[in-house]
Amino acid sequence: MNHLVNITKKELKELLTPGSIVSIVVVMVLLMSVGTVIGGEVEESSAAADIGVVYDAGAGIDPAASYAYLDTPAEIKLLIQDAYAYLYGTDGGTAASFIHYLDVASGDDDGIIAAMESKGLSYVISVPDAITSNIAGIKTMSGAEQTRIDTYFIFKDEGLFGSASDSVGTSLVGAMNSILSKKIADMAISGDSSYILQPLTWGGDGNHTSVNGTVYSGITPYALSGSMMSQSLMVPIVVMIVILMVGSVVISSMGSEKENKTLETLLTMPIRRTTIISGKLLAAAIVGLVYGVAYMIGMMFYMTGLTVGSTDVNLSDYGLSLGMLDWVILMAILFLAIFSALGICMILGAFTKNYKMAQQMTMPISFLAIIPMFVFMFMSWSALPALGKALMFLIPFSHPMMAMNNLMLGDMSVILGGMAYLLIFDAITIFITVKIYNSDILITGLEQTKFMRKLNKLFNMKKEDHENS
Amino acid sequence: MADALVLKDVKKIYGDREAVKGISFSVREGEIFGLIGPNGAGKTTTLRMICTLLNITEGSISVCGHDVMKESEEVRKIISYLPEDSGAYKDLTGRQYIRFMAAFFADGEKYHQMVEKGIRMSNLGDRIDSKVSTYSKGMMRRLLIARAMMPEPKLAVMDEITSGLDVMNAYEIREIVRDIAKNGVTALISSHNMFEVESLCSRVAMINHGNIVEHGTPADLKRKYDANNLEEVFVRAVKK
Ligand SMILES: Nc1ncnc2c1ncn2[C@@H]1O[C@H](COP(=O)(O)OP(=O)(O)O)[C@@H](O)[C@H]1O
Numbered sequence A: 001m002n003h004l005v006n007i008t009k010k011e012l013k014e015l016l017t018p019g020s021i022v023s024i025v026v027v028m029v030l031l032m033s034v035g036t037v038i039g040g041e042v043e044e045s046s047a048a049a050d051i052g053v054v055y056d057a058g059a060g061i062d063p064a065a066s067y068a069y070l071d072t073p074a075e076i077k078l079l080i081q082d083a084y085a086y087l088y089g090t091d092g093g094t095a096a097s098f099i100h101y102l103d104v105a106s107g108d109d110d111g112i113i114a115a116m117e118s119k120g121l122s123y124v125i126s127v128p129d130a131i132t133s134n135i136a137g138i139k140t141m142s143g144a145e146q147t148r149i150d151t152y153f154i155f156k157d158e159g160l161f162g163s164a165s166d167s168v169g170t171s172l173v174g175a176m177n178s179i180l181s182k183k184i185a186d187m188a189i190s191g192d193s194s195y196i197l198q199p200l201t202w203g204g205d206g207n208h209t210s211v212n213g214t215v216y217s218g219i220t221p222y223a224l225s226g227s228m229m230s231q232s233l234m235v236p237i238v239v240m241i242v243i244l245m246v247g248s249v250v251i252s253s254m255g256s257e258k259e260n261k262t263l264e265t266l267l268t269m270p271i272r273r274t275t276i277i278s279g280k281l282l283a284a285a286i287v288g289l290v291y292g293v294a295y296m297i298g299m300m301f302y303m304t305g306l307t308v309g310s311t312d313v314n315l316s317d318y319g320l321s322l323g324m325l326d327w328v329i330l331m332a333i334l335f336l337a338i339f340s341a342l343g344i345c346m347i348l349g350a351f352t353k354n355y356k357m358a359q360q361m362t363m364p365i366s367f368l369a370i371i372p373m374f375v376f377m378f379m380s381w382s383a384l385p386a387l388g389k390a391l392m393f394l395i396p397f398s399h400p401m402m403a404m405n406n407l408m409l410g411d412m413s414v415i416l417g418g419m420a421y422l423l424i425f426d427a428i429t430i431f432i433t434v435k436i437y438n439s440d441i442l443i444t445g446l447e448q449t450k451f452m453r454k455l456n457k458l459f460n461m462k463k464e465d466h467e468n469s
Numbered sequence B: 001m002a003d004a005l006v007l008k009d010v011k012k013i014y015g016d017r018e019a020v021k022g023i024s025f026s027v028r029e030g031e032i033f034g035l036i037g038p039n040g041a042g043k044t045t046t047l048r049m050i051c052t053l054l055n056i057t058e059g060s061i062s063v064c065g066h067d068v069m070k071e072s073e074e075v076r077k078i079i080s081y082l083p084e085d086s087g088a089y090k091d092l093t094g095r096q097y098i099r100f101m102a103a104f105f106a107d108g109e110k111y112h113q114m115v116e117k118g119i120r121m122s123n124l125g126d127r128i129d130s131k132v133s134t135y136s137k138g139m140m141r142r143l144l145i146a147r148a149m150m151p152e153p154k155l156a157v158m159d160e161i162t163s164g165l166d167v168m169n170a171y172e173i174r175e176i177v178r179d180i181a182k183n184g185v186t187a188l189i190s191s192h193n194m195f196e197v198e199s200l201c202s203r204v205a206m207i208n209h210g211n212i213v214e215h216g217t218p219a220d221l222k223r224k225y226d227a228n229n230l231e232e233v234f235v236r237a238v239k240k
């Protein structure tokens, strides 16, 4: 049997235990279901909802009502219904079924809240009776007065997406305002007042945005970056997880070799040291891949759940998609970055003495992976200040995290520079790894090197000085 | 008889501490040779240099004619090293461990024969299919000795084979080693227990503070120092 396969198989046997496989699956299912639940809630909060109205409860809605003079309660009720229908895009009958008139006096706060609670409503608008006389005042321009519509909410802790509703109450009033002002203006000029109320139009196809040099109509940078964010948010997280997984696998593999005192025996097997190193690295890479794919699938569900409510912008319509070559580059960068993690961990692993120390040694790797993750979740490369760019460039794990956006935006200098940097970084780590694994350090530990002894001596001398003085 | 192992003026310096100070001895084919001395004398360091685990600072070591530093891969093919206190991968069963190790030495039919041999030598019965982490010290040592012997090495190097074992287990392990030697394997064992070595080895070298203070057959040494046992020999040789 091939020695590399032999070592890799054994490492995998130790790594992919039923326990670890169960934990991968659990996290994957968790991510998927969290995404679906949040998605459900986002959807719910933008769907038609029950609303309470305090106004003329006794009268009921007159099906034959129309806007004649805008001074009867029936017309005001028609206004509320039309505003609701406009807001949720329903027909009048459906709107009416969501609007509940409460038999409470307007201004009676406690009474209104009590009615809301008994009916299970999340918000209520309260329209004063004076609205009809106020409108009459506006029409004649004698003693014109605005009418304040009060809105009532009940605060419940429903999380970020659950309580998204205060806009709904106020946008209903906003819609009423628009319809009412148009009707009044129509009456005043005895014609269509649309052009008076809105002599300008903007937005929609009137927006023009230049993307990578091409001008597209009907899109804003805000919509584009929102959509890019939701797509590329996933990349830093998955890269971070894979790096952490792979790193801890390698370091703890070395830690357990030392703790179980198996390393010396392994090192006297009739195989090259490089085969041992490669076997361990290969196993870690496979495990990293398994985790990466599992989390990627979970994350994909999580993210699609999140973006259900928001408007979908198809990035490829604006030249912001990855071509075949881009994917190849992305994968190459990911591979190089994972390899650098493996290299660093192999070096750190050589110095571990046991399992516990191995776990502490994953700390530096975790930092190096988590810092760029947070940076690139909230910022893009081009938005970073110069110092930030320098720091991020030096951390090898940043490169796959930002590669997707940079590829989309055609920022090739960072991509190619990053690849060159990773190649050099990897070459150096391989060189150091091979050097260490062919030296005594693996057996004797770090304390016995000349450098450490000198360091210790220096330290002790200082201590003595201290004690003498 | 030819020499299976030759050390010439071997030195090992850790940082600036000289652990082995230029020792020479040789082990003949088919004999059990004992390297004895107190803790910290340099036994483990010497064995690790022989087994290609540590670089030799000065001098040379050859195993069956192969230089340890220059032909370390050749040397690894013909030696077996049993480190002091060593263990096995605790997530594997005894059988899986034997298979994993055998695969480094053979394939095909020879591999299966080697695995069978290893399992037989470990004498673990049906516990061979239990996880290694459940083994007692004695069982673990039997598994490791079987592992070391199944490839039929030209030279077996064993460090403190009975350390940490109770009387019964230690006795059993010594019997196993004696059996092995009867089959013509050359063995170098180290021990700080001089009685153990006397009963097992045809020749010994005594090491103290990194120097060989005496070597020869136990009988010759006892005669030379007019001593009843190797412990007395050692004490007198060191005082000299
Ligand atoms: N890794 C090491 N670094 C520095 N000194 C060591 C190391 N290992 C052993 N020594 C020193 O070398 C000497 C010989 O040790 P060792 O070979 O383990 O002795 P023995 O096996 O005979 O007990 C001791 O003084 C020990 O302290």
Ligand SMILES: [Mg+2]
Pocket (backbone or CB within 6 Å): B040, B043, B044, B045, B084, B159, B160
């Ligand atoms: Mg020792």
